[in-house]
Amino acid sequence: VDAEVIVIGAGPTGLALAHELALGGAAVLVVEARAEQLEQVKGGAIQPRTAELLDARDLLAPMLELATRRPDVGGHFAGLPVQLDNTVWGTRHPYVISVPQWRIEQVLADAATRLGVRVLRDHAVTGIESTDTEVVVRTAGGELRAGWAVACDGGHSTVRKLLNLPFPGEPGTYVSALADIRLAAVSDRVPTAAGHISEMTRQGAQHWGMLTPVGDGTLYRFVFGNGDGTAPATDAAGVQRALTDIYGEPTRLGELRHASQFGDATRQLESYRHGRVLFAGDAAHIHPPFGGQGLNLGVQDGINLGWKLAATISGWAPDGLLDTYQTERHPLAALVLHHTKAQRVLFHPDAGPDVAALRDIMIDLMRLPDANRWLAGMMSGLDHLGRVPDLDLDTEAGPTRIAELLRPGRPVLLELGGGDLVEPVDQPIRAVRAGAPAQPPATWLIRPDGLLAWSGPVGERPAKPLAELRSVVAAD
């Protein structure tokens, strides 16, 4: 046996999962098709809920150092020109944080490696077989065996195809392009800083596009498409044509780095588990990227699955814990697919007068505080059931906060405001007594993924704390 878990794919999902599994004590091997990491900006919008989770793993600070911008720009729905205000949700991270995707992957890979995860590059998976006790994974570098395998191999998942699994959903309606470029000359229409998406999106002649400065001044992420939704050319001539149409003749392409096309199909696996093979991230669900959520869903899938699978392997997981990966994460991705369907209608470059009327009504609705709050919660993930606020705490060991208590990746029984803490609690639950100035006294059982599993008055505790970790309850 080569590992307890083989993670297939070193994208953001696979690396977040590998880190979480290793934190939970599992021996993890990541196999990745690419020989070298692709340094592509791609999607890098870290939504507030994901930022909270990364903070609870001490992974946010290194990403903030690499963030290309952090203006206080609110979220968006379908690119419409009203900012979504996340500050009303009570979070330390109310703004989207932009970090090039490959930088996010680098931080996750470094952290996972520090925990003992091995990453084998140039190991494309070509075959997979699962028995009652193990999984055999065939790769370009040889055959590997483990107790479990998790397919995090992206939207075109080879593992999904090898297992002949249907990927039901709706086909795409238009094709867009994505390129990392350097500009040799710019017109005054080229933005000098990133702003709200509604200010960044422009139309011109045959094309629509969004040019976003990244980091060092000359590098831009260019997302563009044909007005009629047909596939745009992604060679240098095609990119130059789009630049000229949208930003004027003086805007000249300097260097064309990675260019690719992407669509707006929405598809989702019915089951995320097939025997000892599980699925996470784009391998399990795809949708149009304009809401900036695919990477976020994938990282959150990885963290949700990671601690549960590690607990299953370690032997402390209550019966059925692993099944809650499907029951918790499938509906959330289904919801994102659902609202991105609505967004692709509103965002469609070739929308007619009916959609224009619908947009106007949506814009008016988004100015109403309740509607704005609701959309902000949905897009940022801050409306997540059971989300525990990151309270400042006073403990015997000094001041801390909930995100810091969660960093070892263990569940926490937190007695807030007085009472005698009765040790011991079941391993690996950690008991902490703390004062929290802004919070009424209570006892909270918090899962490693920062969700509330149980709450009760001070002095009380769940009869079966480990069993409670299968549930999520609303935090008042």
Ligand SMILES: Cc1cc2nc3c(=O)[nH]c(=O)nc-3n(C[C@H](O)[C@H](O)[C@H](O)COP(=O)(O)OP(=O)(O)OC[C@H]3O[C@@H](n4cnc5c(N)ncnc54)[C@H](O)[C@@H]3O)c2cc1C
């Ligand atoms: C234009 C654009 C903008 C986006 N913006 C955002 C955004 O702002 N925020 C956001 O959250 N999301 C965004 N996304 C979506 C985001 O990029 C994806 O959802 C994310 O990359 C999914 O991560 P993943 O790890 O699941 O899959 P991937 O990133 O696709 O990673 C899969 C990995 O598996 C490897 N692999 C593939 N096949 C095999 C095999 N057979 N064997 C071994 N390894 C294999 C691949 O090489 C790759 O490294 C955007 C996407 C696009 C196209």
